[in-house]
Each structure stands twice: as C-alpha cells, then as structure tokens.
Amino acid sequence: MLTVATGNKAVAAAVKDACPSVVAAYPITPQTEIVEQIAEYVTSGELKSQYIPVESEHSAMAACIGASITGVRTFTATSSHGLHYMHEMVNWAAGARLPIVMANVNRALGPGWNIWAEHTDAFQERDTGWLQVYVGSVQEAYDATLMAFRIAEHESVLLPVMVNLDGFLLSHSMHPLQSVEIRDFIPPIHLPHAIDTANPAGYGTLTGPDQYFRFRWDIERSMRDSVNVIRETEEDFRHRFGREYHPVEEYRCDDADVVVVAMGTLGKEAEVAVDLLRKEGVKAGSMRIRWFRPFPRLDLSGRDVVVIDRDYSFGFGGVIARSLAATEGAKPFSVIAGLGGQEVTYDDIAGFVRDRRPGEEFWFGVMPDV
Amino acid sequence: MSTRMRLAISRPTRGACGKTGSWRVFRPIVDLEKCNSCGICAMFCPDAAISEDLEIDLDFCKGCGICAHECPKKAIRMEREEK
Amino acid sequence: MTDIPREEYILKCTSACAGCSDSLTLRYVLKAAGPETVLVVPACCTSVIQGIYPQTAMNIPVYNVAFAAAAACASGMSAAFEAAGKKTNVIVYAGDGGTVDIGIQALSGAFERGANFLYICYDNEAYGNTGMQRSGATPAGARTTTTPAGKGQSKKDLDAIVAAHNPPYMATACASYPKDLFSKVQKALSIRGPKFIHVLAPCPPGWRYSSERSIEMGRLAVRSGMWILYEREYGKVTINGPSKAAMIRPIPLEDYLDAQGRFKGICPEAVAMLRSLAERNAKRLKREEEGIC
Amino acid sequence: MYEIRIHSRGGQGGVTAARLLALAAIRDGKYATACPFYGAERRGAPVVSYVRIDDHPIRVYSQIRHPDLVLILDTSVMDVVDVLNGMKPGGRVLVNATDHREMKGFPSFSVDLTGIALRENLVVAGNPILNTAVLGALAKMGIVTMESAKMAIQEMFSDKRNVTAAEAAYAELVA
Structure with a gap:
C-alpha cells in the first residue's frame, strides 16, 4: 500500500x-x-x-x-x-x-x-x-x-x-x-551453528x-x-x-567529466546539483555509495572527483575521500560537510563542483568559501 | 554444522585440558582396610576424578588432597609423587 | 534426602586449579540442571578452564560471552527459546567481578524485566582469573594484588541488591554443602522468572590456603557466620540448617580468618568491620525469617 | 516543485499538518515529502515544518529557503520569526486568523482555523487541533484536491469531525 x-x-x-x-x-x-x-x-x-x-x-x-x-x-x-x-x-x-x-x-x-x-x-x-x-x-x-x-x-x-x-x-x-508482500523473499532462517542441547559444544x-x-x-x-x-x-x-538498487547508485555518470561522491541523503541531494550543473554545461555526475562494507569499486578513471564526507577521521581525513584514494587511486577534492546536521544544499554541492581543487581538503562553513 | 570453519566451536572431549594427573605433587593412596565406602571423597572431588567404585583416576587427579582431608576414616593419605 | 544423579556433565577434566571450589560447584549445578541446559559464561575463571579450541571439557552447550553481557545475553536466549517453544534451562554462571561490578547493570535490567533464567554467581571474592585483584565482593581486610595492605571497604551487599528486584527465588549456597546446593538449583529451575543463587567459592591460590582445605574453608565461613545459607522464595526467608546452628553457636571469626593467608596481618578495624557485617546480616535475616521487617 | 513552509508552535500540530498535506498530495498522484525541522524545542516553542510537492521523485532534503507558500498556524510566531524570509516572488501566505493580515505585498489569505476547531470541539489537552481543518483551506487554494484532502484525513483520523472541520475551512476561505 x-x-x-x-x-x-x-x-x-x-x-x-x-x-x-x-x-x-x-x-x-x-x-x-x-x-x-x-x-x-x-x-x-x-x-x-x-x-x-x-x-x-x-x-x-x-x-x-x-x-x-x-x-x-x-x-x-x-x-x-x-x-x-x-x-x-x-x-x-x-x-x-x-x-x-x-x-x-x-x-x-x-x-x-x-x-x-x-x-x-x-x-x-x-x-x-x-x-x-x-x-x-x-x-x-x-x-x-x-x-x-x-x-x-x-x-x-x-x-x-x-x-x-x-x-x-x-x-x-x-x-x-x-510496502510489499514479501512472501518467500526472505527464506526461513537457518543458522548452521545454532546452539543445540542435543549436540553440546563450547562457543568462543x-x-x-x-x-x-x-x-x-x-x-x-x-x-x-x-x-x-x-x-x-x-x-x-x-x-x-520493481525497485532497483545497486551497491553504488550512479546518476548521469556515463559521459561525466566530474563525479560527486557522497552517501545517504547528501548522495540524493547531489543528483539535484548534477542537474543544475548540467544545465550550466558542466558534465557532472554523481555516485551515491550505498554499501560501505563491503566497500564497492567505483569507476572514477579519467574524471575529477569531488567527495563529500559527512564524517571525519581526525588526523587522517574524510573517510570516503581517503578510502577512494586508497582503493581507486583517486585524488579527490575532499569536502567535509554536513557534520552534526550542518545544512548542505544542492546549491552548495554545485559550488563544490564548480570550484573544485583536486587533491585538497575543504571544510565547508569553516574555511573561506569556495 | 557446515564443514566451513566460521567460528570457534569446541567439541566435548575427554582430556580436553590434557592429562591433569601430571600436575600432581602429592598422590592419594587409599587404605582399603580403613575405607568404609562412604563416598564422601567422590562427593567432594572438584574434578570428579573418583568413580562410583571409589577408584581414583590418576590420569586426571590433580592431587589437591581434598579427598584425604575430608575422609572421615582418615583412609586416604597424600604421598609425594615419585617422578 | 535428595538423590543426586551420577551423571557428570564435565568430562575429565577442566584446567581449574587443584582444589577449585568453582569446579565442584559447577559439577552440582549441572547435575541439578541436566542435559536440557545452556550455560552462559562471561569472562571469569570458568571461561578459561573449559579447554582450548577445538576441545572443551564441558559436555553441555556453553555460550562464552563478554564480561558485562551475561545477564542480557541470557535474557535474549531465554526469550528466543520461548519464541521457539523450547523448555531449555538458561543458566548464567558468572564470577563475582562479572556480577557485582561490571555485570551489575545487565543483571539488574534482566531481573527488573522478569527474564526467565537462573543467575548463579560463584563468588571467590576477587578477580581470580586475572590473578586476584580486588572486586566489589572482596571483604574488608582481605589482601589482593590491588589492595596490598588489605581492602578498606566492606563487601558489596549483592544479595540485598538482588532482593530489591523481588525475584521469585534467590538463595545462597556453598559447595561444601553439595546436597543443599543441588536442591537449590533444582528448586530454582522449577520456578519461572529470574532466579539467583549466590555461591561462596573458596579459592586456594587467591585466599592463600592449601588446596585440600577448600571444603573446610566453606564450612568455616558458614560456621563463623561469615557466609549464611538461606533461601528467599517469593519473599519468604528460610535460614538453612547449618547457618541456623551457626547462629546459635558460632565458631570464632578468627578460626576462619587465620586459616587464610589473605587475612594475614589484618588490622583490628577490618576485623571489626567483618564482625559487624556478619552480625548485621544474621540479625536481618533472622528478623526477615520471623516476618519482622 | 512546490515548496511550503509551515510555522507553528510545538504541540499545535504543524508536523501532522505537513504529513497530512504530503499524504493528500500523494493521493493526488504526485510526489511529496514532509520534513519537520527538529531543534531542542519543546511544547510551545516556535517550530518549522516543510512540505514539498512535485511531479517527480523528490531528492532535496535541505530546508526550504524559498517557499511558494508560507502557512502560519500561530500569528504570535510572527513576532519572533521572519516568516516571509526568502519568499519566492509570487509566493502566497495562509494565516490562521480571524482578520486579514497584510504580508508585505504577498497575497495573503486568512481563515479562522482555531474558531473552526473550537466549534467542532476538536480540542486535545486544551489545544485546538488545527491540522485537519487547514487541509480544507489548502484545498481551496488549489494545493491539493479536496477529495484527496478528505481521503488523507480519513486515513489518519477516525473522528468524522476532522473532515467537517476541513469542509468548514474550505467554505470559509475566500481565495
């Protein structure tokens, strides 16, 4: 219903x-x-x-x-x-x-x-x-x-x-x-190592x-x-x-020169920014990482990458940006934004893309505006 | 249980902790003349190393001496292990 | 007199210290519970004496779990068995550290919720597994590795804390009285809801006495009034025979203290604390038994 | 995309009004989202909720900066909040009031939702319930159809007086 x-x-x-x-x-x-x-x-x-x-x-x-x-x-x-x-x-x-x-x-x-x-x-x-x-x-x-x-x-x-x-x-x-009628979409649970008094064992x-x-x-x-x-x-x-999901949700990435990578609601809001940028003639796309573990592969080759991290690993960097640097060799423009619910709009995201500085880290709202 | 080793599940095994009889410094010796088979030694053995027939399993007896100490007839004495 | 089954549920044998009263207690707990039982064991001596993977001496399912988690784990387990329509006994078997200190919140929560399992605390009055550091259950005056001059505070009154949750059944026990222990476990398991048994567990290396005296040490504790055997069923207290006798004619407290190296050189103030605590407990329980409280 | 900002006080039902409005829009076959902005406010404090209605799935989560419509459930909020902040050119205002309010040139509509709620005896814990009546007013303004508004109300509330209140607001609003 x-x-x-x-x-x-x-x-x-x-x-x-x-x-x-x-x-x-x-x-x-x-x-x-x-x-x-x-x-x-x-x-x-x-x-x-x-x-x-x-x-x-x-x-x-x-x-x-x-x-x-x-x-x-x-x-x-x-x-x-x-x-x-x-x-x-x-x-x-x-x-x-x-x-x-x-x-x-x-x-x-x-x-x-x-x-x-x-x-x-x-x-x-x-x-x-x-x-x-x-x-x-x-x-x-x-x-x-x-x-x-x-x-x-x-x-x-x-x-x-x-x-x-x-x-x-x-x-x-x-x-x-x-909602859906799940029927047998989730089979009955079977845990092969379930505890069983008929077959005693010591766990851990x-x-x-x-x-x-x-x-x-x-x-x-x-x-x-x-x-x-x-x-x-x-x-x-x-x-x-009828609803389609993938580990990474790509949006207008096929011919994109620059890709915004984000997660959660920011990943959706980024799509609106992409539409805005496309209207300006910027060939932008977005990738919303859905599965963070196992960490997915992203096709970032030959593209500028703007990563928005709503997180931070102190003394290291934005976790997604650093992860993509490690797994894909990306040199993203690493934006730290949205911490503690900080408001980030699609206009802001479009701004990150327009003024991107690959390889740098930028704290939105803290450092001088891009 | 699948053959795959997913987690540490240990199976009940006699001697799982080795033959703890080797820990002994003192060995219980039963004086059958004095023993009246009351079973108190078996009752108090922390490791159940004394059988119903009051045989002491020296493979596992750690030599704690509770049996000797609790025996009302003083029928068990602890003697230094000869190694 | 209760007939104690011959079956043993611990295969020869665990790697417990020689003369360990925890092992002896567990023998009787499992005899009383029988094979349709799962034991939940948080970090304590019992978690390390079962054997090393892939072998265990325990011939009953044992779920070893994190230190603070036993009571919560057991409440989840008993709910799951109930959901599956199984009548499996769930027994937490935890040391004093995992009960009076780090595990007290989970214990309190599970008892307040009326979870259906038996919690057994075997109490050797210190963190025995890690080499005898003080716990909230260490009595005044006892020397541990973290109270080298003797503990300056009294033993935490765990039983009063548990009693405040009004469980349908709670009792104290000691492996020096195995039949009493056995029948208390049986009785506890026949009752629905949260049950609690607090077992004094004399510890040869921790209390510093020689291993053959473990049973004697428990008896001395009871006879001196330092440990009182009683049950509280639906709020009604019954003081058990050995403690009744001890209340009439106790042995001197020193007989208990002098037998243990941990109390060597105990100061008179600590002895007074121990004595007054024992007297207060006895008085309170007697009044409760008589229905005056 | 049509964006609506609702100003009310905690406990007045602004959040429920947003939800009802989104549900009504969905019953009209559109896409809609409703989003309360939660601060640390408690009952009585000024609160804001947002509703977005569109013909396409909505991917915007940030707060509404440029509303097409501002709805004011409690006029006293206007003393402390700039309710017209960021108003889109041509934007409209709906006010819960007995009299007409001048809104710096923006078309403004008034309806006495409190009066309607009191008349229908829609009072919970001393608070008149405005969130069902307001749907009638919004239907009159063409934001949702009256049919869908009634449907949404009936899905969330069994008490028939809620529909009566919406009908009254529909009739009383001069659009």
Missing part, C-alpha cells in the same frame, strides 16, 4: 514484515520512533516477536546475540552514542557469526550534544565485520531493511548487517512508502594464535562473498517488487 511514512516508521514496517522472533532495543534520539513503533506492533499482535526492552544498548546487542545463537531472527536499532555503548558487542556479533540486523540512525557524537545527522558514528564501526548499507530515502530504508535480513542470513554471509539512515533528514522526514572458548586468525579470515571471505549475495538479493528484489 502507498502511504506516507518517516524513515523510522519505514524501518519498523520492514521489521514487522520480516518478523524477527526477538527484538531487543533501547531508545535513543533520533531512533526512538523505531522502538516505539515495534513495541506497538508487538502489543497489537501485528508482530509476533519477543520484545525485550533492555536497560542499555550494550544489553540490546547482548540480548540479540543470546537470542540469535539459538537460531532465530533478531533485530535491534540504535544511534550514535548508543551504537558506541554497544561497540564491544557489535564486534562480538560479527565474530560470533550472527546474522543480526540493526538499524542505525546516523547522528553526531558529543560533546556538545548534537542529535543531528553525521556518519562518523557508523564509520567508527566499519572494522567490526558488519556489512553496512546507507540509504537515501524512506522507501529505501524499508527496502534495505528487508534485504538486510536475507543478506545477513544467507549461508555464505552469516554476518550482521547495519542499515544506516540519516538522523532527522530521513528518520523524521515523511516520504511516500510502498579460548582460541590460540594458531587458530584465531582462521576465523578472522572467514569473516573476510564471507565479506567478499557477500558482494554476490547483495547483487543477487537486489536483483531479485527488483524482479519481484
């Missing part, structure tokens, strides 16, 4: 449709509405889940871990400080090979208190072994959450998936939302240096295998429901 929903409600609706057996979550702005809506679904009986209103995010992830290892589907949601409070267990979930799905509403980190969008929270979890997808619309929040369950639970993945949506810009924005006992690295390698092997699973899942999704 076509309706209007916030990003948070869209995530909750997808969770209802995927029907996890256990949901454990703790509220935090701007994720709260997800937790509230799931609680309502459970109370009304629309969602037949065990809902555990835990006392902290650390416990939210720990409860999902305890539930998931029994072989059932699990979900949680968090944001920012909550994500980092559960950081230990975020690592644990991946190492334990548990296909937990988590929505993270991207938000800045204090101090000072800031509840608005930034990607640094999730980027700081990038080395944990979680797959990470960043969405650009409310519809995509719903679609990506559904696909996250199927991808996480796929036998050649069996890793947790984090669905990221920009705080307020998506979590609280109301867009059209078309002491593991020596001669063995430990094997399990780390298997996380990486699964991360690489997930590329195909993601492709296959997104293809089947398009086939069944």
Whole structure:
C-alpha cells in the first residue's frame, strides 16, 4: 500500500514484515520512533516477536546475540552514542557469526550534544565485520531493511548487517512508502551453528594464535562473498517488487567529466546539483555509495572527483575521500560537510563542483568559501 | 554444522585440558582396610576424578588432597609423587 | 534426602586449579540442571578452564560471552527459546567481578524485566582469573594484588541488591554443602522468572590456603557466620540448617580468618568491620525469617 | 516543485499538518515529502515544518529557503520569526486568523482555523487541533484536491469531525 511514512516508521514496517522472533532495543534520539513503533506492533499482535526492552544498548546487542545463537531472527536499532555503548558487542556479533540486523540512525557524537545527522558514528564501526548499507530515502530504508535480513542470513554471509539512515533528514522526514508482500523473499532462517542441547559444544572458548586468525579470515571471505549475495538479493528484489538498487547508485555518470561522491541523503541531494550543473554545461555526475562494507569499486578513471564526507577521521581525513584514494587511486577534492546536521544544499554541492581543487581538503562553513 | 570453519566451536572431549594427573605433587593412596565406602571423597572431588567404585583416576587427579582431608576414616593419605 | 544423579556433565577434566571450589560447584549445578541446559559464561575463571579450541571439557552447550553481557545475553536466549517453544534451562554462571561490578547493570535490567533464567554467581571474592585483584565482593581486610595492605571497604551487599528486584527465588549456597546446593538449583529451575543463587567459592591460590582445605574453608565461613545459607522464595526467608546452628553457636571469626593467608596481618578495624557485617546480616535475616521487617 | 513552509508552535500540530498535506498530495498522484525541522524545542516553542510537492521523485532534503507558500498556524510566531524570509516572488501566505493580515505585498489569505476547531470541539489537552481543518483551506487554494484532502484525513483520523472541520475551512476561505 502507498502511504506516507518517516524513515523510522519505514524501518519498523520492514521489521514487522520480516518478523524477527526477538527484538531487543533501547531508545535513543533520533531512533526512538523505531522502538516505539515495534513495541506497538508487538502489543497489537501485528508482530509476533519477543520484545525485550533492555536497560542499555550494550544489553540490546547482548540480548540479540543470546537470542540469535539459538537460531532465530533478531533485530535491534540504535544511534550514535548508543551504537558506541554497544561497540564491544557489535564486534562480538560479527565474530560470533550472527546474522543480526540493526538499524542505525546516523547522528553526531558529543560533546556538545548534537542529535543531528553525521556518519562518523557508523564509520567508527566499519572494522567490526558488519556489512553496512546507507540509504537515501524512506522507501529505501524499508527496502534495505528487508534485504538486510536475507543478506545477513544467507549461508555464505552469516554476518550482521547495519542499515544506516540519516538522523532527522530521513528518520523524521515523511516520504511516500510502498510496502510489499514479501512472501518467500526472505527464506526461513537457518543458522548452521545454532546452539543445540542435543549436540553440546563450547562457543568462543579460548582460541590460540594458531587458530584465531582462521576465523578472522572467514569473516573476510564471507565479506567478499557477500558482494554476490547483495547483487543477487537486489536483483531479485527488483524482479519481484520493481525497485532497483545497486551497491553504488550512479546518476548521469556515463559521459561525466566530474563525479560527486557522497552517501545517504547528501548522495540524493547531489543528483539535484548534477542537474543544475548540467544545465550550466558542466558534465557532472554523481555516485551515491550505498554499501560501505563491503566497500564497492567505483569507476572514477579519467574524471575529477569531488567527495563529500559527512564524517571525519581526525588526523587522517574524510573517510570516503581517503578510502577512494586508497582503493581507486583517486585524488579527490575532499569536502567535509554536513557534520552534526550542518545544512548542505544542492546549491552548495554545485559550488563544490564548480570550484573544485583536486587533491585538497575543504571544510565547508569553516574555511573561506569556495 | 557446515564443514566451513566460521567460528570457534569446541567439541566435548575427554582430556580436553590434557592429562591433569601430571600436575600432581602429592598422590592419594587409599587404605582399603580403613575405607568404609562412604563416598564422601567422590562427593567432594572438584574434578570428579573418583568413580562410583571409589577408584581414583590418576590420569586426571590433580592431587589437591581434598579427598584425604575430608575422609572421615582418615583412609586416604597424600604421598609425594615419585617422578 | 535428595538423590543426586551420577551423571557428570564435565568430562575429565577442566584446567581449574587443584582444589577449585568453582569446579565442584559447577559439577552440582549441572547435575541439578541436566542435559536440557545452556550455560552462559562471561569472562571469569570458568571461561578459561573449559579447554582450548577445538576441545572443551564441558559436555553441555556453553555460550562464552563478554564480561558485562551475561545477564542480557541470557535474557535474549531465554526469550528466543520461548519464541521457539523450547523448555531449555538458561543458566548464567558468572564470577563475582562479572556480577557485582561490571555485570551489575545487565543483571539488574534482566531481573527488573522478569527474564526467565537462573543467575548463579560463584563468588571467590576477587578477580581470580586475572590473578586476584580486588572486586566489589572482596571483604574488608582481605589482601589482593590491588589492595596490598588489605581492602578498606566492606563487601558489596549483592544479595540485598538482588532482593530489591523481588525475584521469585534467590538463595545462597556453598559447595561444601553439595546436597543443599543441588536442591537449590533444582528448586530454582522449577520456578519461572529470574532466579539467583549466590555461591561462596573458596579459592586456594587467591585466599592463600592449601588446596585440600577448600571444603573446610566453606564450612568455616558458614560456621563463623561469615557466609549464611538461606533461601528467599517469593519473599519468604528460610535460614538453612547449618547457618541456623551457626547462629546459635558460632565458631570464632578468627578460626576462619587465620586459616587464610589473605587475612594475614589484618588490622583490628577490618576485623571489626567483618564482625559487624556478619552480625548485621544474621540479625536481618533472622528478623526477615520471623516476618519482622 | 512546490515548496511550503509551515510555522507553528510545538504541540499545535504543524508536523501532522505537513504529513497530512504530503499524504493528500500523494493521493493526488504526485510526489511529496514532509520534513519537520527538529531543534531542542519543546511544547510551545516556535517550530518549522516543510512540505514539498512535485511531479517527480523528490531528492532535496535541505530546508526550504524559498517557499511558494508560507502557512502560519500561530500569528504570535510572527513576532519572533521572519516568516516571509526568502519568499519566492509570487509566493502566497495562509494565516490562521480571524482578520486579514497584510504580508508585505504577498497575497495573503486568512481563515479562522482555531474558531473552526473550537466549534467542532476538536480540542486535545486544551489545544485546538488545527491540522485537519487547514487541509480544507489548502484545498481551496488549489494545493491539493479536496477529495484527496478528505481521503488523507480519513486515513489518519477516525473522528468524522476532522473532515467537517476541513469542509468548514474550505467554505470559509475566500481565495
């Protein structure tokens, strides 16, 4: 049915449709509405889940871990400080090979208190072994959450998936939302290493240096295998429901001389900037990175690249800009913009492109205007 | 369980921690004359190294001496291991 | 008298220290719980004594989890078993550090939510696994590696904290009284909701006594009133036999303290703290048992 | 793209009005987004919400700088906020008021939404509910069709008085 929903409600609706057996979550702005809506679904009986209103995010992830290892589907949601409070267990979930799905509403980190969008929270979890997808619309929040369950639970993945949506810009924005009849789009969960009293085993006992690295390698092997699973899942999704997704969403890139790379809502807003620039005769295109782990390949050869990072790694640089320098040898004009919900319009983005200085870093709103 | 090694799952194994009998400094010696088979030694053995028939499994007995200390008949004595 | 099954759920044998009362406690916990059980173990001695991958001495499913996470993990696990219609016992088996210190929030949260599992804290009154650093459960006067002159503060009253959550069942126990321990675990598992058993776990290297005296040490603790065996079922307190006897005719506190190297050279102030704490606990429990409180 | 900025006070239903308007536009077969701007404000503080309506999917997330329409649910907000800031040439203003308000030359329309809500007894916790009535006024201004406006109201509220209120505002607004 076509309706209007916030990003948070869209995530909750997808969770209802995927029907996890256990949901454990703790509220935090701007994720709260997800937790509230799931609680309502459970109370009304629309969602037949065990809902555990835990006392902290650390416990939210720990409860999902305890539930998931029994072989059932699990979900949680968090944001920012909550994500980092559960950081230990975020690592644990991946190492334990548990296909937990988590929505993270991207938000800045204090101090000072800031509840608005930034990607640094999730980027700081990038080395944990979680797959990470960043969405650009409310519809995509719903679609990506559904696909996250199927991808996480796929036998050649069996890793947790984090669905990221920009705080307020998506979590609280109301867009059209078309739900789907999922039928068998997500097969029943089968965890090959589920805990079983008929077949006792010790999980995570002491593991020596001669063995430990094997399990780390298997996380990486699964991360690489997930590329195909993601492709296959997104293809089947398009086939069944008509909406098309790729690890990178390209816009007017075919003949582009300059490409804007961004994530989340900025990646969508960049498309409007591209249209504006095209009208001026600038051959611009945009690439919105959706899957950040596994990190995708981008065809940037022979083009100027403008990267907008709504994040920063202190003492290093914008995470996407530095990543593309490492993986694609790009020398981008690295724009740091939108931190803590800083307003960045398509006009601003068009300005970044017009006045680009490849190889340099530019803090929007801090340094003299481009 | 798939053959793929995804995570550290350990299987129950006798002797998982090796033959802990080698840890012993003192060995329990039972005086069968004094023993009245009350079973208190087996009850208190932290490692269940004393069987129902009150046989001490010297492959695993760590020589803690609880059996000797708790025996109401003083039927067990601890003797220095000859190595 | 309770019949204790012969089955052992720990294969010979763990790498616990000789004379370890944690191992002995676990033997009886598992005998009482039986094979339809999952153990959740946070970082503690028990997480390292099971064996090294790919082998384990534990012949029962054990989920080893991060230090602060045990109670939350268990609450998720029991909810999942419930969702799947399985009647599997979920038991947290945690040391005192993972319970009274870093794990207290998760424990409190799970108990407040009425999660259905049994939490067993085996208490050797310090961080034993890492070489005896003080914990919130270390008693006054005890020397640990981080209280070389003896701890200046009292043992945290974990039982009072748990009791404040009004669980349907809570008890104390000690492996020196294995039948008592066994029947308490059985009783706890027959009740729905959050259950708690606090087990005193004398530790030869940590408490500095020779290994053969582990059982004696638990008995001395009970007879001196330093450890009181009791149950609280739906709020009703019953003081168990050995502690009843100890309340009438306790042995001198010094018999317990002098037997342990950790209390060597303990100052009179700390002894007074220990004594007054023991007396206060006894008094309070007696009044509770009589229904005056 | 048609851009609407809604000025209200926290608790007056500005956010719900934005949502209803977006839903009505979608029922008209258009694309629409609604976006409240959240600060640390609490009940009673001035708040702003945005609605965008277009024939194509909407990819703009930033705040509306140049509105085609400004909707003022509470005139007292005008004392503290420059409600006409960035107004597009030819932009219009809709005010919840009993009298006509001069808006620096921008066409301005007034309707007594509060009066309508009170008349229909649409009051929650002492606050008259303006967000359903306002849809009638917006329909009269041609932003959405009245049919879709009613549909959106009925989808979100079961109480029939909400539709009656919208109809009253539709009738009372002189466009």
